[in-house]
Amino acid sequence: MIEEFIVFQKFNNQNAAKDFGNLMNLNQIEYLIENTSINFDPILSNNEFGKEYCVKIKKADFEKADTILRETAKAEIKALENDYYLLSFSDEELIEVIEKSDEWNKFDVELAHKLLKDRGKEITEHQISEIKKQRMVELSKPEESQRVYIIIGYVSAFLGGFLGVFIGWHLLTFKKTLPNGNRIYAYSENDRKQGNRILIIGVVFIVIWILYRIIK
Structure with missing residues (x-):
């Protein structure tokens, strides 16, 4: 049975999706890019509104891809600008970024970890594991009645x-x-x-x- 490709990350910019795909390719991860944009008006072809590009990979590669993104984000943090918006976040807001990491990009999640560590409030690996388990439970709940x-x-x-x-x-x-x-x-x-x-x-x-x- 051919393993299914599943959406791993979404972008509203085609070049960003291609760059992400190239990163996957460099690390020998098979991927597909699917254009799921809702805006097909040629007059608005240069407008990113309504554009969506999904990068799909196999489920077996999810953990590997996640690790690659985390390491890439850690390297990018070294070139962080002083006015980056996350720097003004409170401890509670940074913790929320980590708790809902699926809603944030890997760079912000790793930066939140670093900022908390620098402030003497580092979240341990055990705590991260528990946070992920709890988040998975929350996301597994069915949507509200339709x-x-x-x-x-x-x-x-x-x-x-x-x-x-x-x-x-x-x-x-x-x-x-x-x-x-x-x-x-x-x-x-x-x-x-x-x-x-x-x-x-x-x-x-x-x-x-x-x-x-x-x-x-």
Whole structure:
């Protein structure tokens, strides 16, 4: 079975994504760059708004890639400018950067570690491990109930709309990627059951409407 490529990092600049890909290539990590931009207007082709480029790697390479980025960030910290915004962060804010490291780039996370250490409040490896475990638990929780989308899905499905089918399919199958590369269903079991029903109803009513028009 061919191992799946999973999104490891996202960029809103194509050159940044390519530079990241080159770093992976130098360290013998296979990667793919996927353009998932929502802005296809040629008039706005030079505008970064709506642009998104996903760099995908194999799950087995997540830990290696993470280590490479950490080491690269540590080297870049030596050339840090004096007005870098993280320097003004409080201890509590720096700790939050570390706790939610998946929301920050590796440079900021490593800098937060260094700043805390310089202030005499170094976070130990054991504490980092516990923080990662707790964060993984939080990120593994399903998204809040999608009541509005479920209602829209049912209404659209009964009307024979493709929107209902899409909503049902999305609720049933959509997965999110955790920082360790694991992919889990994003929505609760109940929401996924609702999505399955919406999907079935939508398909049935689309078929009914098609047959009705053919007969008519």
